Amino acid sequence: MRDAQPGAIYLRDYQPPAFFIERTELAFDLHEDHALVSACLHIRRNPAVTGGKPLELQGQQLELLSLAIDDRALSPDDYELDDACLRIRQVPDTFRLQSQCRIQPQNNTALEGLYKSRNMFCTQCEAEGFRKITWYLDRPDVMAVxxxxxxADATRYPVLLSNGNPLSLRALGNGRHRAHWHDPFPKPAYLFALVAGDLRSVDDRFVTASGREVSLHIYVEEKDLDKCDHALLSLKESMRWDETVYGREYDLDIFNIVAVDDFNMGAMENKGLNIFNSSCVLCSPEVTTDSEFQRVQAIVAHEYFHNWSGNRVTCRDWFQLSLKEGFTVFRDATFSADMGSPTVKRVAEVNDLRNTQFAEDAGPLAHPVRPESFIEISNFYTATIYEKGAEVVRMIHTLLGAQRFRAGSDLYFQRHDGQAVTCEDFVRAMEDASGVDLQQFRLWYSQAGTPVLSAAGAYDPVAQQFHLTLRQSCPPTPGQPVKLPMVIPVALGLLGSAGNLPLRLATDDPASAVQTHRVLVLNQPEQTFVFEQVSEAPVPALLRGFSAPVRLEYAYSSDDLRALMKREADGFVRWDAAQQYALRVIAQAQAAYTAGDAIDVESGYLEACGQLLHDPALDPALVAEMMTLPGETYLADLAAEAGGADVDAIHAARQAVRLAIATTHSEALQACYQRLQSTAPYAPDAAQTGARRLRNLCLDYLALGGPGGLALAATQFREATNMTDRLAALQSLAFHGRDDHSDAALQQFYRDWEHEPLVVNKWLQLQALVPVPDTLERVQGLLPHPAFDLHNPNKVRALIGGFANGNPVAFHRADGAGYRLLADKVTQLNALNPQLAARILEPLTRWRKYRSRGEQMRAVLVELSALPGLSPDVFEVLQKSLGD
Incomplete structure (x- = not known):
């Protein structure tokens, strides 16, 4: 590794700020080759901090033009200035600091601070982007009005936006104009936002529960005005839902959303001015898939919900990031479940958790929900912070129940409104409102790793008792070799031959009501629960609703799994049983492949799949999820625990099982495909979305099965009236055809949609995902294509990220060319956009998991670590990946 290593920041070293900023006055003078930023900061010394500390303000890439205190100009002898800090040793206890600096937004390729996205000025200040705008106490516990x-030029930039409420917009008489905005709610600098551009808006209004009228606006380029209706509807649904479920009203007179093409994240919750990646707000049936409609709805809700869980109550420091993100992900997930199918939503969440967060927990980048240290905070916008953080909040909800959880959230918002607080403050509010001791539960915030829940059942037919023994363990993670027992809520039922059996523990009051669902609390390394009056040997339905983010181990037989798939009341458990059964038959197929034997897929599994297809009463969305096999990356993660993943064997085994389903059930797949055909006008509702999901899964199996299915895909591609069906058909052609016809379809798709950047990104990603080794050459051929731009994060994620994360058989090609391609792009992006570079590097960090490719991956990481000028973002990922 290099000599000049960035230093780590530790939670244990937190100190309160020596100064507060009570009011921030900013003036931006925007030009094509620079911007002038004038700041007047109303500062007071923190009386709780003794020792007369100097004023230290953060700043990067700023050209100082003037500096004054209370209108008195400072000379260079009065301050110290370097490339990261402005230090003034002698300051009064209360004063105004006035500064002016010059910045160059047009050259800001990192997309942090103030930058230009095409012809628009915009900002992204979370986590530490504001210091690239002006010198400031750029930390979340300093909150100012x-x-x-x-x-700006009135013709080029007719729309001028910032946080809060608009006060005025006036012409200046020289072709320029000026807007004045005021945000009355104190906020940290990371929530600051500014937009200047030639934009149009789609407008609406919302009347709050107390009768206040709020103006709603979504600002986009004129060509995108027809793609805002769904986002606007989602915003209004979110506002009403938050009032109903959490009692939270919106607090400003106006709520603005702006769509931006060049954006590192999905969206940003800046107070009153949410800035969105265009892919997360624009949608219409012609250009957007069902899953993207759902994503837009969820992200609009997420950013709106931040108004309280993140803005009105914010983080004391960045170690508490999950305080706002985990809580808000839980809120948006609950909202999405209420708007659609709760079961399908939960299945999607668990799928994402297992494929991303569990892998993160098992790798070198593992960290707790509340990390102990970091070098670059941008690297901690992870699945652990967001998705696992949400699961931690969900477990609190499960343990307390809906009523007490609502009381806890009410107390939390009331107690800490206008404050910057910690995860501990959130849990304490839940404790104080409910009377439930959550002391041991706090380990979920401080211990990394995915716990393993091992369960064993024993039935005593004479005593009619079922003994369920639960054990917990957690593997070592970096810096945490030994783990303490956690609090794990285990929701369960007992499945009998005719449905769910009554659940009565030996410790229950005999007069208590009979239940068929209950939550056990495991808080010891091992506990045994005895159920009485159990009339037959049951199949335990464990972790209903995925009540805890753990890996479950239970010795289910194939008959048990078929029973759960067919008769269990909980939709998640039914899906999970299908996944466990699929894992079993894929493992059998992989063993046969490795031994050179013929692959014979277990007939019971194929029969269970057939029963799903033949039952029109089942929810099509759930059937589609149950018939979708676990992905190859997840299979590799599981194989890594047993000595290392063999990429080629995993791919061959999974394909063999898919082909067995396709050939065994070709008639049923065809019948299901035809049965779900509809001529109804497109709607992204749960019923239509589920039907299209299953229909297109049937199409993909049929296309895998042979020419007839490919012909069906070609017909659907030509005749589809929405992007969901057309893209699904194109994927089936590209994945299973791989001939002149599929290439012609890809070319036709590009010709039809080259004017729509978001659709072109789908075209790039689809080609990166074709699961054959020579996809690498296709990706290389697309790098100089006009549709690709290394400066645009969406395009990088589509082509490079899609290839490295979503196409194991091509990325892990035996000659290592996939690794070298990714390393080359990381090298280029390190200088352009370090945050993006660090994120796309992640697939290489899993080198220890691969049996025959690991050393090649490690060698590429070593080469990268020797490059001069590594950003802190990339350096930290490499350091942790290569560490022992």
Missing amino acids: FDVTVE
Whole structure:
């Protein structure tokens, strides 16, 4: 590794700020080759911090033009200035600091601070982007009221936006104009936002529960005005839902959303001015798939919900990031479940958790929900912070129940409104409101790793008792070799031959009501629960609703799994039984492949799949999920625990099982495909989305099965009236055809949609995902294509990220060319956009998991670590990946 290593920041070293900023006045003068930023900061010393500390403000890439205190100009002898900090040793206890600096937004390729996305000025300040705008106490526990004026050319930038409420917009008489915005709610600098551009808006209004009228606006380029209706509807649904479920009203007179093409994240919850990656707000049936409609709805809700869980109550420091993100992901997930199918939503969440967060927990980048240290905070916008953080909140909800959880959230918002607080403050509010001791539960915030829940059942027919023994363990993670027992809520039922059996523990009051669902609390290394009056040997339905983010181990037989798939009341458990059964038959197929034997897929599994297809009463969305096999990356993660993943064997085994389903059930697949055909006008509702999901899965199996299915896919591609069906058909052709016809379809698709960047990104990603080794050459051929731009994060994620994360058989090609391609792009992006570079590097960090490819992957990481000028973002990922 290099000599000049960035230093780590530790939670244990937190100190309160020596100064507070009570009011921030900013004036922006925007030009094509620079921007002038004038700041007047109303500062007071923190009386709780003794020792007369100097004022230290963060700043990067700023050209100082002037500096004054209370209108008195400072000379260079009065301050110290370097490339990261402005230090003034002698300051009064209360004063105004006035500064002016010059910045160059047009050259800001990192997309942090103030930058230009095509012809639009915009900002991204979370986590530490504000220091690239002006010198500031750029930390979340310094909260100020903001007054902002923005001046720009009136023709080029007719729309000038910032946080809060608009106060004025006036012409200046020289072709320029100026807008004045005021945000009355104190906020940290990371929530600051500014937009200047030639934009149009789709407008609406919302009346709050107390009768206040709020103006709603979504700003986009004129060509995208027809793609805003769904986002606007989602916003209004979110606002009403938050009032109903959490009692939270919106607090400003206006709520603005702006769509931006060049954006590192999905969206940003800046107070009153949410800035969105265009892919997360624009949608219409012609250009957007069902899953993207759902994603837009969820992200609009997520950013709106942040108004309280993140803005009104924010983080004390960045170690508490999950305080706002985990809580808000839980809120948006619950909202999405209420708007659609709760079971299918839960299945999707668990799928994502297992494929991303569990892998993160098992790798070198593992960290707790509340990390102990970091080098670059941008590297901690992870699945652990977001998705596992949400699961931790969900477990609190499960342990307390809905009523007490609501009381806890009410107390949390009331107690800490306008404050910057910690995860501990959130849990304490839940404790105080409910009377439930959550002391041991707090380990979920401080211990990394995915716990393993091992369960064993024994039935005593004479005593009619079922003994369920639960054991917990957690594997070592970096810096945490030994783990303490956690609090794990285990929701369960007992499945009998005719349905769920009554659940009565030996410790229950005999007069208590009979239940068929209950939550056990495992808080010891091992506990045994005895159920009485159990009339037959049951099949335990464990972790209903995925009540805890753990790996479950239970010795289910194939008959048990078929019973759960067919008769269990909980939809998640039914899906999970199908997944466990699929894992079993894929493992059998892989063993046969490795031994050179013929692959014979277990007939019971194929029969269970056939029963799913033949039952029109089942929810098509759930059937589709149950018949979708676990992905190859997840299979590799599981194989890594048993000595290392063989990429080629995993791919061959999974394909063999898919082909067995396709050939065994070709008639049923065809019948299901035809039965789900519809001529109804497109709607992204749960019923239509589920039907299209299953129909297109049937199409993919049929296309895998042979020419007839490919012909069906070609017909659907030509005749589809929505993007979901057309893209699904194109994928089946590209994945299973791989001939002149599939290439012609890809070319036709591009010709039809080259004017729509978001659709072109789908075209790039689809080609990166074709699961054959020579996809690498296709990806290389697309790098110079006009449709690809290394400066645009969406395009990088589509082509490079899609290839490295979503196409194991091509990325892990035996000659290592896939690794070298990714390393080359990381090298280029390290200088352009370090945050993006660090994120796309992640597939290489899993080198220890691969049996025959690991050393090649490690060698590429070593080469990268020797490069001069590594950003802190990339350096930290490499350091942890290569560490012992």
